[in-house]
Amino acid sequence: MDMMAHQTNTLLLSIATFVYVGAMFLYLFGLVFKKKFLDAGGFAIFILAFLIETAGLIARWIESYHLNYGHIPITNLYESLIFLSWTVAIMYIIVDLKYKARKLGFPVSLLAFMFMAYASFSPNVSSRIEPLVPALKSNWLTFHVVTSFFGYSAFALAFGASVFYLISDWYTTHTNGKVLSYLPSTKVLDDLSYKLIIVGEVLLAIGIITGAAWADYAWGRYWSWDPKETWSLITFLIYIVYIHLRYSWGWHGKSAAIFSIIGFMFVLFTYLGVNLVLSGLHSYGST
Amino acid sequence: MDKILDKIWRFFSSVKLAVVLILVIIATAIIGTVIQQNLPDEMYLQHYGASTFRLLNFFDLFDMYHSWWFELLLILFIMNVIVCTWERLPAIFKMLSKPKLQIPVEKLNAFKEKETISYKGTKEALMTMLSSKFREIYKEPIHAKSEDGDFLYLEKGRIARFGPYITHLSLVIIFIGVLIGSFFGFDAYVNLDQGDATNIVKTIRGSKDLTLPFTIRCNNFKIEFYDSGVPKAYKSDLTLLNGGDAVAHKIIDVNQPLTYKGITIYQASYGQAGASSFDIMLSRSDNKNKDDVSLNLNQQFRVKDNTSIAVLDYSANYQGFGPTILVGIYKDNKLQRTSIYLQKYPDFHGAEAIGGYKLRFVKANESFYTGLQVAKDPGAPYVATGAIILIIGLIMSFFSYRRRLWVLIPDKFNGTFTIAGVADRNKYSFEMEFEKIIHEIKKGEK
Numbered sequence: 033m034d035m036m037a038h039q040t041n042t043l044l045l046s047i048a049t050f051v052y053v054g055a056m057f058l059y060l061f062g063l064v065f066k067k068k069f070l071d072a073g074g075f076a077i078f079i080l081a082f083l084i085e086t087a088g089l090i091a092r093w094i095e096s097y098h099l100n101y102g103h104i105p106i107t108n109l110y111e112s113l114i115f116l117s118w119t120v121a122i123m124y125i126i127v128d129l130k131y132k133a134r135k136l137g138f139p140v141s142l143l144a145f146m147f148m149a150y151a152s153f154s155p156n157v158s159s160r161i162e163p164l165v166p167a168l169k170s171n172w173l174t175f176h177v178v179t180s181f182f183g184y185s186a187f188a189l190a191f192g193a194s195v196f197y198l199i200s201d202w203y204t205t206h207t208n209g210k211v212l213s214y215l216p217s218t219k220v221l222d223d224l225s226y227k228l229i230i231v232g233e234v235l236l237a238i239g240i241i242t243g244a245a246w247a248d249y250a251w252g253r254y255w256s257w258d259p260k261e262t263w264s265l266i267t268f269l270i271y272i273v274y275i276h277l278r279y280s281w282g283w284h285g286k287s288a289a290i291f292s293i294i295g296f297m298f299v300l301f302t303y304l305g306v307n308l309v310l311s312g313l314h315s316y317g318s319t
Numbered sequence: 320m321d322k323i324l325d326k327i328w329r330f331f332s333s334v335k336l337a338v339v340l341i342l343v344i345i346a347t348a349i350i351g352t353v354i355q356q357n358l359p360d361e362m363y364l365q366h367y368g369a370s371t372f373r374l375l376n377f378f379d380l381f382d383m384y385h386s387w388w389f390e391l392l393l394i395l396f397i398m399n400v401i402v403c404t405w406e407r408l409p410a411i412f413k414m415l416s417k418p419k420l421q422i423p424v425e426k427l428n429a430f431k432e433k434e435t436i437s438y439k440g441t442k443e444a445l446m447t448m449l450s451s452k453f454r455e456i457y458k459e460p461i462h463a464k465s466e467d468g469d470f471l472y473l474e475k476g477r478i479a480r481f482g483p484y485i486t487h488l489s490l491v492i493i494f495i496g497v498l499i500g501s502f503f504g505f506d507a508y509v510n511l512d513q514g515d516a517t518n519i520v521k522t523i524r525g526s527k528d529l530t531l532p533f534t535i536r537c538n539n540f541k542i543e544f545y546d547s548g549v550p551k552a553y554k555s556d557l558t559l560l561n562g563g564d565a566v567a568h569k570i571i572d573v574n575q576p577l578t579y580k581g582i583t584i585y586q587a588s589y590g591q592a593g594a595s596s597f598d599i600m601l602s603r604s605d606n607k608n609k610d611d612v613s614l615n616l617n618q619q620f621r622v623k624d625n626t627s628i629a630v631l632d633y634s635a636n637y638q639g640f641g642p643t644i645l646v647g648i649y650k651d652n653k654l655q656r657t658s659i660y661l662q663k664y665p666d667f668h669g670a671e672a673i674g675g676y677k678l679r680f681v682k683a684n685e686s687f688y689t690g691l692q693v694a695k696d697p698g699a700p701y702v703a704t705g706a707i708i709l710i711i712g713l714i715m716s717f718f719s720y721r722r723r724l725w726v727l728i729p730d731k732f733n734g735t736f737t738i739a740g741v742a743d744r745n746k747y748s749f750e751m752e753f754e755k756i757i758h759e760i761k762k763g764e765k
């Protein structure tokens with residue numbers, strides 16, 4: 033029984049990985065051939081991939097109870113990569129329903145696919161369901177991870193919008209002002225990436241604070257400048273700089289887009305880099 | 320003197336300084352994640368060599384988040400926030416309490432969002448139509464007059480203007496909490512064996528002894544493992560004593576601390592205390608003669624005649640096979656050979672007979688000490704309050720924005736009137752909103 037369930041969750045997640053690839057190609061063809069139905073198809077396939085992934089995550093959650101570990105599947109690198117692709121997907125679906133940002137489907141499905149492929153195929157990432165050490169058994173942890181990851185995914189989408197902005201802007205200046213009709217206008221993209229960044233900031237702030245609350249409950253210290261903590265604060269501050277530049281000096285458009293792309297590099301480093309790059313020096317950095 | 324103060328004030332009131340300071344804080348904070356902090360000096364010497372070590376040490380880079388220059392940066396930053404916010408506060412209050420109900424025509428015409436609409440009725444009819452229409456689709460307009468004509472003024476999202484001030488205030492509250500914590504709090508640890516009691520703890524930074532206003536006694540310490548050897552739970556049964564009287568009692572767990580008189584005791588770690596004992600079963604091959612023995616580490620036990628055994632080593636999880644002991648087999652008190660025995664796989668090692676006895680490793684009786692963290696942070700409630708206010712401030716700033724609309728109906732009414740508007744932020748969203756309003760107004764005209 034346990035073996036069965038275990039196979040079910042990894043199988044579903046592998047299938048979802050490939051369905052995301054399908055969505056990505058449809059979106060790509062949509063960009064190349066400028067056909068609306070391709071985008072709509074891409075979106076439908078994307079939703080399918082998302083549903084399969086959701087089922088995979090639920091199966092994994094149930095499986096952890098069969099193993100008597102019983103924890104939400106967001107506690108090791110494999111699970112967190114899957115969960116991150118899931119939050120990016122859900123964020124995209126919300127943004128699309130609210131702001132009609134379908135074209136972002138291409139970078140989003142690419143990101144979702146990359147996170148899942150890295151989780152499934154990297155030899156460094158184990159897909160085993162592992163028990164929780166006592167310090168991780170806390171509702172604060174769940175809240176902390178969920179809010180931080182939704183924050184990360186808002187920044188990821190802002191990154192996508194900013195990349196599109198630069199492409200759109202480049203075409204506009206190099207084709208005598210003729211905007212590519214199949215890309216969203218620069219105005220929309222600029223506004224969208226700003227909105228996503230402020231959403232990301234609020235979520236990241238909640239993530240940092242719940243993380244601090246958790247640390248206080250578990251270790252009696254809300255802040256200890258460990259690399260992960262420090263980098264998440266750095267990421268928060270980078271986007272605070274963006275917000276002030278935008279608000280006080282009217283930075284927008286190209287410079288804001290470049291800033292948002294750089295900001296996302298900080299997000300990636302906070303999420304992956306701290307564990308992969310700095311872990312050589314910090315035994316305690318690799319949670 | 321006043322001039323200098325004025326200069327300092329102006330220096331701190333700039334948002335440019337804020338951007339520079341935040342970037343410098345980011346850059347230095349990164350250094351602290353690349354160079355591992357607060358290790359023993361020997362490790363740094365080994366890693367960096369003597370001259371680099373001296374240089375890095377000179378700049379406090381091994382404990383940089385507590386160095387004077389990093390703390391100075393944080394103080395400059397917080398002064399920047401305070402001055403910057405203070406300076407803009409009166410203007411904001413004025414702006415909010417005395418909104419500009421009417422503005423000069425040139426300014427009105429300069430707005431990006433502007434529309435001139437024609438109306439084929441009387442001025443009075445237009446005023447009534449606009450008032451009721453705005454009330455229906457937007458909000459109640461305020462009526463005002465100037466030399467140019469009649470103004471209708473509409474404002475939304477005023478709360479967003481307070482957002483940044485609430486946010487900045489929260490930073491100050493958090494900072495105060497941090498200061499209180501660093502002056503009046505401490506962070507210490509103590510390791511206790513079962514049954515032991517103490518009122519002395521050691522500080523984590525600086526390793527100084529601190530005397531607590533009570534004694535901690537560890538009545539019992541329990542640790543459970545998963546099958547894989549990973550700890551599942553650890554709990555200490557603690558009693559706090561004051562002059563011999565028990566004043567508090569709790570079984571603490573990771574994430575379930577005990578707080579007494581503002582001092583919190585957390586379950587932080589554990590360690591192996593002293594020699595463990597091992598339960599071993601010896602049985603004759605014919606299963607007739609069974610013998611259960613419990614041995615301490617390195618304690619020799621005579622099995623038969625001149626043959627004896629001793630447990631030489633123990634691993635809680637030897638190569639993934641679970642608890643394992645290394646047994647030495649002695650002849651005439653001389654070590655002959657060693658052999659390993661797995662608790663979970665009793666037949667693994669051919670279960671060789673020693674002097675005609677089969678040996679089985681039943682279980683290890685490990686005794687652990689509990690690692691307690693003892694902390695006091697009277698600033699924490701301020702930090703927590705500040706954190707909540709921070710979130711509220713961010714939400715106020717971000718999920719609304721202030722925008723204003725003016726409608727000008729000229730005194731010499733010639734059948735046209737002008738609507739213009741401006742938003743503090745979210746120009747694009749406002750553009751859409753403005754378009755919708757114009758659309759509605761034009762519809763209402765028919």
Ligand code: HEM
Pocket residue numbers: 269272275276279280331332333334335336337396399400403404407480482483486487490712713716717744
């Ligand atoms: C971590 C630090 C900081 C945070 C979280 C923060 C947060 C914010 C937020 C959320 C806004 C509103 C922006 C918007 O509505 O788009 C804002 C605006 C502003 N911030 Fe900060 N800020 C920080 C540091 C600073 C510092 C150090 C200064 C000092 C100069 C500063 C000066 C300002 C000013 C002048 C505004 C515009 C306020 C207005 O007139 O409405 N901020 N800040």
